[in-house]
Amino acid sequence: MASAVAVKEEPAEILDLEIRIIELCQEQPDGITDAIIMKDLPLCSPQQRVTCINRLLSTGKIDLLRSGNKLIYKLKDPDAASQAKGGDHQEKVVYQIIKEANNKGIWIRDIRYKSNLLLTQVNKILKNLESKKLIKAVKSVAASKKKVYMLYDLEPAQSVTGGAWYSDQDFESEFVEVLNQQCFKFLEQKAAIARDTKTDPMAQRNASFTPLYDIWKFISELGISKVQLTKEDIETILNTLIFDGKLECTTVASAGGSGDSGRSKLYRAINPLVETTGLMRMPCGSCPVFDKCYEGGAVSPTTCIYMKEWLDS
Ligand code: SF4
Structure with missing residues (x-):
């Protein structure tokens, strides 16, 4: 449920750097040294350089050879490399499209539409990016058979995961029902305690109102949820009880309230005045x-x- 979005900027730069290193190799078919790369890419940090070289070596785009007492990098196959260069550009386009979609992700159909690439090309690029752990596919609750793609380090938006009420894209109806019952039971107990005070009806009524924070704290301490529930999650549950005619809600002025600043929501269990027909x-x-x-x-x-x-x- 956390909305914090952490994006590593490094991958886009790495793709740029890789393209440039391949270009250098093409310009100098006899091979390039680390010193040439450092001279051409002065802003590239040693760690970025090592990452790029390792990726180019592991994807078979360049070879590492010894020439005298120096290590040189050489293109494996110039033709394959030029194809790879084109492929890298397409990969970068797809990567950027996915990056723009942020933590809401993007469907493959929209990636195709925006990139103007064929489905087979997009599929290949997505597999490539997934294997490099630059992107990931996440199942969306909006459509069970559809996956959306987003950057690997992003936490999917609530609209994609469904939030606390969904587990593996399935609506946790039993969990919601248990929360419903526990919230109502807690507020019924509060109402019973208020009635036992034997004060005047108005005072009893006021005493039976419970702040959202207390209900949230009670549910959190019960330990029935595997995920950390927020006050907004509990408010959603309480709203369903209001619609069922089991609770009423009032808003009072308070410092540091649960809702808009300066206001706090209080809830109490009620008995419906008239049974529904x-x-x-x-x-x-x-x-x-x-x-x-x-x-x-x-x-x-x-x-x-x-x-x-x-x-x-
Ligand atoms: S019988 Fe009633 S509830 Fe069921 S589908 Fe028809 S209108 Fe809806």
Whole structure:
């Protein structure tokens, strides 16, 4: 849930440096020394130089040879290298497109559209960049079969992972239900304690209100969540309880409040004044596909699982 985004700027520079080293090798087919690279790239740090050389050696683009008492770098195959140079440019374009997408990532279709490359080329480049650990593929909760690509060191945005309520792109309905129950139980206990004070009804009502911070602290200390839940996560759960008619919320002025500065949200458990009628609880009332529901259609009352659940309840 952390929104901190840490990007290493190094990879784009490394790709630039690699291209330049290959160009130097092409200009001097007999090979180049470290001294030539240092002279041509004075701003390149020793560590960057070593990284580039190692990558060029490991990807088979250059050879390391001994000439007298000097080590020289030579292109393995000039033709292959010129192809590689073109490939590097394409790789860099794809890398930049992915970098611009930041931690929201980008789909392969959009990479193709923006880079004007063929699908096979994009696939090859993505595999290459993934093997170099410059980028990674992340499954998006927005579409289970689609992956988005982002820089390797980025933490995916909540819109991609789904946040605390998703695990491996699956909605954790049981976890949400447990949180729901625990929050409600905690607030019911608070209300019971307030009733036991036997003060006047107004004082009891006020005493049963609990700040968001206390509810968040209680849930955090229960240790039922594998991920660190934020106050906003708990607020989402409390909102669902409000919609279910089980809680009410009020906002009071306070220093260092949970919401907007100077305001704090308080919650209390309530008993609904009027029980909802059977017709109100019927799923069709809030069904998003109500207009498309008819016998023989893609959705119908006969095949609807929500209708079945309602009839069975
Ligand atoms: S029967 Fe099911 S699908 Fe049809 S409107 Fe009702 S809830 Fe929606």
